[in-house]
Amino acid sequence: MADEHVPQGIDPTVPSVARMYDYYLGGKDNFRADREAAEQIVRIARESGSDVREIARANRGFLIRAVRHVAEAGVRQFLDIGTGLPTQDNVHQVVQRVAPESKVVYVDNDPIVLVHAQALLADNPGTFVVEGDLRRPGDILKAAAAHLDFDRPVAIVVAAVLHFVQDDDEVARIVSTLRDALAPGGYLALSHGYIEPEAGDPGRIDEARGVYRRSASGSIAWRDRETVRGYFDGLELLEPGIVPAQEWHNDDPYVPPELAKGGVLAGVGRLPGPASS
Numbered sequence: 338m339a340d341e342h343v344p345q346g347i348d349p350t351v352p353s354v355a356r357m358y359d360y361y362l363g364g365k366d367n368f369r370a371d372r373e374a375a376e377q378i379v380r381i382a383r384e385s386g387s388d389v390r391e392i393a394r395a396n397r398g399f400l401i402r403a404v405r406h407v408a409e410a411g412v413r414q415f416l417d418i419g420t421g422l423p424t425q426d427n428v429h430q431v432v433q434r435v436a437p438e439s440k441v442v443y444v445d446n447d448p449i450v451l452v453h454a455q456a457l458l459a460d461n462p463g464t465f466v467v468e469g470d471l472r473r474p475g476d477i478l479k480a481a482a483a484h485l486d487f488d489r490p491v492a493i494v495v496a497a498v499l500h501f502v503q504d505d506d507e508v509a510r511i512v513s514t515l516r517d518a519l520a521p522g523g524y525l526a527l528s529h530g531y532i533e534p535e536a537g538d539p540g541r542i543d544e545a546r547g548v549y550r551r552s553a554s555g556s557i558a559w560r561d562r563e564t565v566r567g568y569f570d571g572l573e574l575l576e577p578g579i580v581p582a583q584e585w586h587n588d589d590p591y592v593p594p595e596l597a598k599g600g601v602l603a604g605v606g607r608l609p610g611p612a613s614s
């Protein structure tokens with residue numbers, strides 16, 4: 338994005354995690370401050386033997402495979418919280434290829450994401466964009482209920498966004514509110530940043546946190562497998578369980594060695610019971 342075309346109300350000097358992620362994925366919807374912050378993260382990760390671009394691609398790959406899988410299982414309603422900027426394959430494109438009647442509600446708290454999403458979706462009758470903050474999940478569910486029927490199965494997607502909420506108890510409360518909104522046959526697809534305990538150099542982790550602290554989202558919290566597993570309490574965890582994002586239902590056996598030290602953990606859970614049609 339050329340720095341001179343800054344939409345009204347946007348401060349291009351404050352990095353946005355949505356635009357940093359867009360940069361990791363090779364997108365063009367980012368400003369200089371986003372690129373500089375992202376490059377710092379790329380460097381810190383490289384010094385730790387990791388590769389943030391591979392991590393972002395692995396996460397995005399999980400998200401696409403997860404929503405396709407759920408659509409193939411028959412779900413026709415999707416709530417994607419922390420949507421991110423449009424990229425190659427967006428949730429509505431993936432699920433509407435499986436079933437064109439699928440409805441998708443996109444939610445984000447970044448105004449630029451909302452502007453792009455609205456432009457992309459202008460002609461798509463099954464998709465809706467809602468401004469919302471994950472830290473107020475009740476408001477999100479209320480707004481989404483204008484478009485989705487929560488008495489029938491909905492797939493709630495929270496990919497690479499919960500780690501921007503710092504307080505562990507708050508994250509647990511958010512996830513439990515979202516899980517409680519699921520009808521039998523509904524799904525939770527979730528991914529979250531993690532670092533293998535032996536790979537985490539505290540100095541570098543602090544440095545990376547410092548970069549994210551200067552972003553509009555205000556820092557990042559990596560969490561461990563047990564914590565992420567707990568987010569699926571009460572749900573039937575689909576095989577292969579909680580795994581690094583690149584391993585979830587991926588037929589491509591190649592795993593970049595840089596991903597061995599951490600990245601994004603991912604899983605999909607289903608609320609048991611017969612789905613009402």
Ligand SMILES: C[S@@+](CC[C@H](N)C(=O)[O-])C[C@H]1O[C@@H](n2cnc3c(N)ncnc32)[C@H](O)[C@@H]1O
Pocket residue numbers: 354355358396397400418419420421422444445446447450469470471472495496497498501554
């Ligand atoms: C790393 S991107 C992930 C995008 C997409 N979910 C994916 O996995 O490819 C994180 C997204 O979450 C959004 N986000 C961060 N904090 C949020 C919050 N509190 N409420 C809603 N969205 C948030 C950011 O604006 C950004 O679009």
